[in-house]
Amino acid sequence: MVKVKVMRAVGERNDAIAREIREELARKGIRAVNLMSSPGSGKTALLEKTFAHFAPSHPAAVIVGDPFTTRDAERLERAGGLAFQLNTEGSCHLTAPLVRAALDGLDLSGVKLLFIENIGNLICPASWDLGESAKAVLLSVAEGADKVEKYRKAFMIAHTVLITKSDLAPSCDFDLDYAREGIAALNPRARILTVSAKTGEGMEEWYGWLREMVL
Amino acid sequence: MVKVKVMRAVGERNDAIAREIREELARKGIRAVNLMSSPGSGKTALLEKTFAHFAPSHPAAVIVGDPFTTRDAERLERAGGLAFQLNTEGSCHLTAPLVRAALDGLDLSGVKLLFIENIGNLICPASWDLGESAKAVLLSVAEGADKVEKYRKAFMIAHTVLITKSDLAPSCDFDLDYAREGIAALNPRARILTVSAKTGEGMEEWYGWLREMVL
Numbered sequence: 424m425v426k427v428k429v430m431r432a433v434g435e436r437n438d439a440i441a442r443e444i445r446e447e448l449a450r451k452g453i454r455a456v457n458l459m460s461s462p463g464s465g466k467t468a469l470l471e472k473t474f475a476h477f478a479p480s481h482p483a484a485v486i487v488g489d490p491f492t493t494r495d496a497e498r499l500e501r502a503g504g505l506a507f508q509l510n511t512e513g514s515c516h517l518t519a520p521l522v523r524a525a526l527d528g529l530d531l532s533g534v535k536l537l538f539i540e541n542i543g544n545l546i547c548p549a550s551w552d553l554g555e556s557a558k559a560v561l562l563s564v565a566e567g568a569d570k571v572e573k574y575r576k577a578f579m580i581a582h583t584v585l586i587t588k589s590d591l592a593p594s595c596d597f598d599l600d601y602a603r604e605g606i607a608a609l610n611p612r613a614r615i616l617t618v619s620a621k622t623g624e625g626m627e628e629w630y631g632w633l634r635e636m637v638l
Numbered sequence: 639m640v641k642v643k644v645m646r647a648v649g650e651r652n653d654a655i656a657r658e659i660r661e662e663l664a665r666k667g668i669r670a671v672n673l674m675s676s677p678g679s680g681k682t683a684l685l686e687k688t689f690a691h692f693a694p695s696h697p698a699a700v701i702v703g704d705p706f707t708t709r710d711a712e713r714l715e716r717a718g719g720l721a722f723q724l725n726t727e728g729s730c731h732l733t734a735p736l737v738r739a740a741l742d743g744l745d746l747s748g749v750k751l752l753f754i755e756n757i758g759n760l761i762c763p764a765s766w767d768l769g770e771s772a773k774a775v776l777l778s779v780a781e782g783a784d785k786v787e788k789y790r791k792a793f794m795i796a797h798t799v800l801i802t803k804s805d806l807a808p809s810c811d812f813d814l815d816y817a818r819e820g821i822a823a824l825n826p827r828a829r830i831l832t833v834s835a836k837t838g839e840g841m842e843e844w845y846g847w848l849r850e851m852v853l
Contacts, residue, residue, distance in 0.1 A: 461676045461677045461678065461758070461760075461781075462676045462760050462781050462785050462788070462789060463676065463778070463780060463781025463782045463785055489788050490761060490788055490789055490790075490791070491787060491788055491789075491790050492784070492787050492788050494784055494787075494788075513761070513791050514761075515730065515759070515761040515762050542761070543676070543760065543761075543785070543788070543789070544730070544759055544760070544761055544762075545676075545677050545758065545759070546705060546728070546729075546730040546757070546758075546759055546762075547730050547759075547761075547762065563678070563780060565678060565778060565780030565781075565803065565806065565810075566676075566677050566678025566780075567678045569707070569709055570677050570678055570758070572706060572707050572709075573677070573704050573705055573706055573707050573709075573758070574677060574705055574706075574758070575705075575706055576705070576728055588780065590809070591780065591806065591809055591810070594805070594806055594809055595780075595806070
């Protein structure tokens with residue numbers, strides 16, 4: 424019982440800070456997308472292409488969460504974005520206070536689009552509001568279509584689901600129809616996109632979704 | 639501070655139960671392997687082949703953890719194993735009390751090899767002792783070699799690391815040498831195996847490792 428109470432207090436503090444972040448970003452005209460997935464689903468590769476696409480007219484920024492290492496932030500800076508790395512020292516999800524700390528260290532003048540690249544984990548991040556405008560969940564075809572039902576909470580709260588690494592689909596026996604039907608059954612309003620950052624498949628649709636949000 | 643204290647109490651209770659499980663399994667001559675990885679790294683596919691391989695002489699059993707669904711237990715029963723499904727209702731890792739409950743529901747007479755297929759999550763399961771004899775960590779080539787350093791805790795505590803889905807390596811630009819060096823640097827004693835449940839590559843080495851443990 425003590426545990427539940429304490430966890431609720433932590434959650435309430437998180438949600439209060441998330442609300443403040445949401446209001447602040449709205450005032451500044453910035454839209455934030457919280458990217459969630461398993462390790463290796465391709466969050467960073469997706470963002471590299473996205474940064475390169477939007478950089479000339481709409482410079483984007485990213486807050487990158489990793490348990491350890493700063494490699495992703497370096498990759499994303501090279502792709503033309505503004506990156507802030509959060510190392511959680513092994514912790515399994517980002518929280519609103521961590522995002523708050525990152526925002527205090529970022530100069531977002533001119534930025535309309537902010538990504539929050541969450542820790543690679545399809546479970547815990549789904550329970551934490553970070554003050555984002557939208558949640559995008561990635562599932563790579565290498566993970567298998569059965570993961571939708573198993574890790575259903577993430578798919579239930581997603582505004583957009585990106586089925587990634589579509590170039591690998593033929594080698595992975597990935598059942599795209601089964602995955603799409605599973606997502607639609609859990610979350611009828613989710614936009615489902617099939618993309619490959621490598622071949623470019625579906626990327627225009629993804630950019631279109633981001634443009635709709637921002638403009 | 640309260641949170642830390644409560645979490646420590648939960649952890650201490652877990653570890654006491656894990657010790658009891660370890661002693662009980664040792665008395666019964668059963669070796670238990672805790673399998674940990676991201677979602678979709680191929681834990682169930684690996685076990686399907688392993689069950690089929692060992693079934694005639696050494697029937698194996700598995701305790702399968704999933705946030706939701708019972709599909710994996712059904713797959714593994716079909717492959718000739720004895721399976722017990724734990725649904726954690728969204729929780730992110732197995733605990734010793736959950737394994738205790740599963741053991742109370744399984745008749746392990748004649749079983750020498752018990753697998754614990756943990757929740758698909760490369761972070762949280764690494765912090766929980768389940769009373770296993772050995773920990774095996776899987777990393778699929780589709781996830782990328784940089785995941786070793788990022789999710790280092792799992793690799794540091796592994797007795798064996800299986801680099802899975804090796805048949806996909808050519809399509810994934812997976813740097814095997816980099817991954818092997820990274821694992822060896824974190825954990826020089828870990829056995830590193832490269833396997834594909836699909837093509838059979840490396841599976842004999844995996845069976846050999848299990849045989850050494852059991853016999």
